[in-house]
Amino acid sequence: MTPRANWKGLLKIAEVTCQVALYTAVSTSERIAFHTLNRATGHRVQRRFIDSETGSPVEKADQVKGYETGSRDYVILEPEEIAEAIPETDKILSVSAFIRCDDIDDIYFDKPYYLAPADPHSEESYAVIHEGLRTKNVAALAQTVLFRRLRTVLIRVQGRGMIATTLNFDYEVLPAGKAFEDIPTLKVEGEMVELAEHIIQKKIGHFNPAEFDDRYEAGLAELVKAKLEGKEIQAPRKPQRGKVIDLMTALRDSAALVAKKAASSSSGKSKATAPKEKATPRRRKAS
Known part of the structure; x- marks a missing residue:
């Protein structure tokens, strides 16, 4: 359709x-959406506009757009005026x-x-x-x-x-200068750069959106399902913080881990693709 x-x-x-x-x-229509409820009654609550000074509700017919020019000073724009613009x-x-x-x-x-x-x-x-x-x-x-x-x-x-x-x-589009102006200019060279290049080269790949899961949405779905089934809600384990190590050691460890994974992956592929050895047929004994 x-x-x-x-x-x-x-x-x-x-x-x-x-x-x-x-x-x-x-589209975001497939995301889990929540309603705001009254905890005491379980009924949905409605949003209403309230006058910030008097506290009285303001009906839709009395609501109008305003552009702030100063503290509590506004230029009021009627719907017809906005439509003409x-x-x-x-x-x-x-x-x-x-x-x-x-x-x-x-x-x-x-x-x-x-x-x-x-x-x-x-x-x-x-x-x-x-x-x-x-x-x-x-x-x-x-x-x-x-x-x-x-x-x-x-x-x-x-x-x-x-x-x-x-x-x-x-x-x-906001200028990037404000966000980047405090980043110092550092000269990085030698083994650090070589290790970084090695890690990047070994992990070069292609973008496949199907490989990336929305763990937040999946977690919410599991939470809703557990509540519906009356199951006990178990809080997920928080990841343990690793030990603080210097940058050079971290780069070396990362390079070794990447190389190990690459070797393991290569070995697994070769085993999977290697042709099976044909069994030698047994010779029948002469009668």
């Missing part, structure tokens, strides 16, 4: 147009430029969507755009109004389809 589209519009590159649809690529949507995803796929720092990535043809009539033009991006190994930059906000979108090929990732604006 085809999922419901989050947005439908027109993908436009110069004079080439294509009706497209955006579909959710990442939102850019009008023309439902056109207009491509302005093409960039190399690795040209943009992924810190600007916001949320990915699957981009697919909206109807059978658009499949040919979609295929042309897809093949052009794939052949040139580039991504397209486009802008449109998505969900009441003007968004910049990066469109790139993914298998037979395309992914459209909304991008953060420059003012939304």
